[in-house]
Amino acid sequence: MVNEYYGVILIILLLFVLSVPLGKYISKVFQGEKVWSDFLSPLEHFIFRIAGINENESMDWKENSKALLRINFIFFLWSFGFLLLQGEIGFLNPLNILNMEPTLAFNTAASFTSNTNLQHYSGETGLSYISQMLVIGFLQFVSAATGIAAFALFIKGILQNKVTNLGNFYNLFLKSCTRILLPLSFTLAIILLLNGVPATFESPSTIVSLEGDSVTVASGPAAPMIAIKQLGTNGGGFFGVNSTHPFENPNYFTNIVETISLAIIPIALVFTFGFLINNKKLSLLFFGVMTIFFLLFTTAAVKLETQGNPEIAKLGIMQPLGSLEGKEVRLGSAATALWSVSTTSTSNGSVNGMSDSMTPLTGGILILDMSINAIYGGVGVGFLNFFMYVIIAVFIGGLMVGRTPEFLGKKIEVREIKIAVLLILLHPFLILAGTGISTFIINNNPHIGWLSNPSYHGFSQMLYEFTSAAANNGSGFEGLGDNTPFWNISTGVIMLLNRFIPIIGAIAIGGFLASKKVVPFSEGTLKVDSVAFAVILLGVIFIIAALAFLPVLTLGPIAEYFSM
Amino acid sequence: MKILKDIKLHFITVILFGIMFPVLIFLIGLLFPSQSKGIPIYQDNKLVGYENIGQYFYSDKYFWGRPSEVNYNAKSAGASNKGPTNPEYLVQVENRIKEFLLINPTIKREQIPSDLVTGSGSGLDPHISSQAALIQIERVAKARNIIDREKILKLVNNNIEEPLLGIFGPKNINVLKLNMALDKLNNNDLE
Structure with a gap:
């Protein structure tokens, strides 16, 4: 077991150490400084010339938001249509997979456009190779780039002084794809390929096992897609069981690399923020606040999972490797617990073990983690969510000391605070309303067959699903029979709402801040780059999350824990 | 436009x-x-498996892998997704324990590691722990009429995959590789 702990420590250290230079690199890309990847700029110019887009035209927040929504709407329609008709395309479809059922196609298109990657289908049996490429793999790039571009627009807003323009969405979007996601995905795909993650267009092969049975082994162009699903906080696996599948995550080494990949861009962006606004101390404090939650959750989850399941212990067998239902022996319970916390912190949603079978309190931690949805968070959007907490902390901090709420010289006024509060409340509202409705339905139709588990755990399955959809996470308590019109439509709508409303809200705040005058620092200013403010921030996040979610967690994971 | x-x-x-x-x-x-x-394994030019994809073993003469929700059907992998306190699930685990004890009469309940009686995440887990292999030696040896248990023990020990760089991660045994080595051992015995 001690070697498993060493593995966890190694992953966390590598993750933190590598994210700083990556953050620096991303800040250089956004500032247009010289970087090694500049050899791609002729390609980018070429793309914009064909598309007829002037990438240097600076736009205000409304124009940028419209551009973002317009192109994402096209992504959505394309994917929805493609999945509806995938069976008609007789190309790269070796298993003759049929057209997707409309509500499932809606859910899948919404899920991948919104960077959620909730999967109500199973990759091996539900998608042709061509759909995996032209819908799933494609959206995993562009949805991640949308988030990073929104982040860059927002930061521009903080930096501007009485200017209404934030920059150009298209430029930031394409650069996020070509300069950030592409080089990292290329590297990761090659590492995975060398370790036995398939990258083939051959039809699934049939083997004759040692026992003499005939078994068909699903395969496909998995390596490139798994790379971007990890790096873009997407999480939707090539195979239904995600990174538990030995083809998707073949060994302990790939597990280390994949765990780092799933969290590195969200963490790097916190440092990018510091480099861009030229205040490293502030980004370190933000990183510190997030990391306190992250380490707390990780330590608890690792301890709970490596201890084993108390109910299994009662059966009188050994649990030297911890709780193993739904986990893989080559990865171990400690690394699986770390992955689970990382994937729920960063809104990635890929898994290397089944959350549904983890011990009750671990499940509760994962739900809480997604409820906060800002501990690093999804690429780009995680920081924006975090910033909503910052605005509330600035407001409360300002009230406490009787000073005007200010963030780095920008007055935070009613408009910004209203938006921040609404966005923070939207998240629990969607989750709790959804869970309430589904509980009502199942209470009246107990034989509807949604839940693979009875009692408290069954409730947790529904709660987890809505939390995951609202947090644009995409993982699930997968025992939930979620490929039904109710789940497809309800979670589809929630994913889209809680993706695009917060993005537009944040860009709007960026726009408002941009047009404000920078007020010089004075005695009357609340200092945000101080430990005192970090403590307030920590308290604000804790209180909001606890008030909104502890009651409902009591009905699910906590009740299950006490029933043991 | x-x-x-x-x-x-x-x-x-x-x-x-x-x-x-x-x-x-x-x-x-x-x-x-x-x-x-995906690292295929060929024997006499025939595809017999993939290094990392577990296979369903159920004969006494082979080491068994972990229980699988899909019986190692690699066309459509899957997990049980049973919650930790689900009574139905706990009965299922208890039944697996009883079955194992029945087929391996020399083994005591407290010697069984949980990986042998709990389902994996993919349903294709190629590995078991070394303890899970050790408690199957007696059965395998008997089924293969190998009197020298040490021979199989040595084989098991040779097939233990050490942690990464000797430091990071769990130790485990690839069941398919172990069973292939076992078949070879038997063939050599016959010659």
Whole structure:
């Protein structure tokens, strides 16, 4: 077991150490400084010339938001249509997979456009190779780039002084794809390929096992897609069981690399923020606040999972490797617990073990983690969510000391605070309303067959699903029979709402801040780059999350824990 | 028309990231024919398995892997997704324990490690712990009429995969590789 702990420590250290230079690199890309990847700029110019887009035209927040929504709407329609008709395309479809059922196609298109990657289908049996490429793999790039571009627009807003323009969405979007996601995905795909993650267009092969049975082994162009699903906080696996599948995550080494990949861009962006606004101390404090939650959750989850399941212990067998239902022996319970916390912190949603079978309190931690949805968070959007907490902390901090709420010289006024509060409340509202409705339905139709588990755990399955959809996470308590019109439509709508409303809200705040005058620092200013403010921030996040979610967690994971 | 520009940019990104990127990785994969197909194992020119994909073993003469929700059907992998306190699930585990004790009468309940009676995440887990292999030696030896238990013990020990760099991660045994080595051992005995 001690070697498993060493593995966890190694992953966390590598993750933190590598994210700083990556953050620096991303800040250089956004500032247009010289970087090694500049050899791609002729390609980018070429793309914009064909598309007829002037990438240097600076736009205000409304124009940028419209551009973002317009192109994402096209992504959505394309994917929805493609999945509806995938069976008609007789190309790269070796298993003759049929057209997707409309509500499932809606859910899948919404899920991948919104960077959620909730999967109500199973990759091996539900998608042709061509759909995996032209819908799933494609959206995993562009949805991640949308988030990073929104982040860059927002930061521009903080930096501007009485200017209404934030920059150009298209430029930031394409650069996020070509300069950030592409080089990292290329590297990761090659590492995975060398370790036995398939990258083939051959039809699934049939083997004759040692026992003499005939078994068909699903395969496909998995390596490139798994790379971007990890790096873009997407999480939707090539195979239904995600990174538990030995083809998707073949060994302990790939597990280390994949765990780092799933969290590195969200963490790097916190440092990018510091480099861009030229205040490293502030980004370190933000990183510190997030990391306190992250380490707390990780330590608890690792301890709970490596201890084993108390109910299994009662059966009188050994649990030297911890709780193993739904986990893989080559990865171990400690690394699986770390992955689970990382994937729920960063809104990635890929898994290397089944959350549904983890011990009750671990499940509760994962739900809480997604409820906060800002501990690093999804690429780009995680920081924006975090910033909503910052605005509330600035407001409360300002009230406490009787000073005007200010963030780095920008007055935070009613408009910004209203938006921040609404966005923070939207998240629990969607989750709790959804869970309430589904509980009502199942209470009246107990034989509807949604839940693979009875009692408290069954409730947790529904709660987890809505939390995951609202947090644009995409993982699930997968025992939930979620490929039904109710789940497809309800979670589809929630994913889209809680993706695009917060993005537009944040860009709007960026726009408002941009047009404000920078007020010089004075005695009357609340200092945000101080430990005192970090403590307030920590308290604000804790209180909001606890008030909104502890009651409902009591009905699910906590009740299950006490029933043991 | 702004929307036309957006549509153009959309299709360019589809071509770049939906087609060119995966095809590029595929082409590089051609340089590594074994890895890019998932490390297949051939015996006498016949495909008998993949190094990392577990197989369903149920004869007494083979070491068994972990229980699988899909019986190692690699066409459609899957997990049980049973919650930790689900009574039905706990009965299922208890039944697996009883069955194991019945087939391995020399083994005591407290010697059984949980990996042998709990389902894996993929349903294709190729590995078990060394303890899980050790308690199957007696049965396997009997089924194969191998009197020298030490021979199999040595085989098991030789098949233990150490942690990464000797430091990071769990120790485990690839069941398919162990069973293939076992078949070889038997063949040599017969010669």
